[in-house]
Amino acid sequence: MIKHLCAKAGCPNLVNKGERFCPEHSKAMIFCNYPGCSEKVFVTERYCAQHQPKRMFDSKRGNPNQRGYSSRWARVSKQYR
Numbered sequence: 001m002i003k004h005l006c007a008k009a010g011c012p013n014l015v016n017k018g019e020r021f022c023p024e025h026s027k028a029m030i031f032c033n034y035p036g037c038s039e040k041v042f043v044t045e046r047y048c049a050q051h052q053p054k055r056m057f058d059s060k061r062g063n064p065n066q067r068g069y070s071s072r073w074a075r076v077s078k079q080y081r
Contacts, residue, residue, distance in 0.1 A: 001017070002016075002017040003015060003016060003017070004017070006020075006021050006022040006024075006025055007020045007021055007025075008025040011024070011025060013025075027043060027044065028043045029041065030042075030043055032046075032047050032048040032051055033051075034048070034051035037050075037051055039051075
């Protein structure tokens with residue numbers, strides 16, 4: 001079977017004859033969701049590498065008691081919900 005390089009610039013992957021792009025680069029692309037950014041990303045992504053949101057993971061935060069809130073605070077906060 002004859003193979004050639006993917007048509008995406010700089011991609012080292014080989015593809016079969018009759019195909020232009022490797023599976024990685026055959027996905028549809030859209031613009032980065034960050035306002036004013038014109039970088040293209042795959043549909044499965046929302047932001048380019050430069051604009052990836054910084055996430056605070058809840059598993060690292062701990063529960064309210066570990067963060068310094070008491071049962072008194074919990075009672076008072078329920079009044080405002």
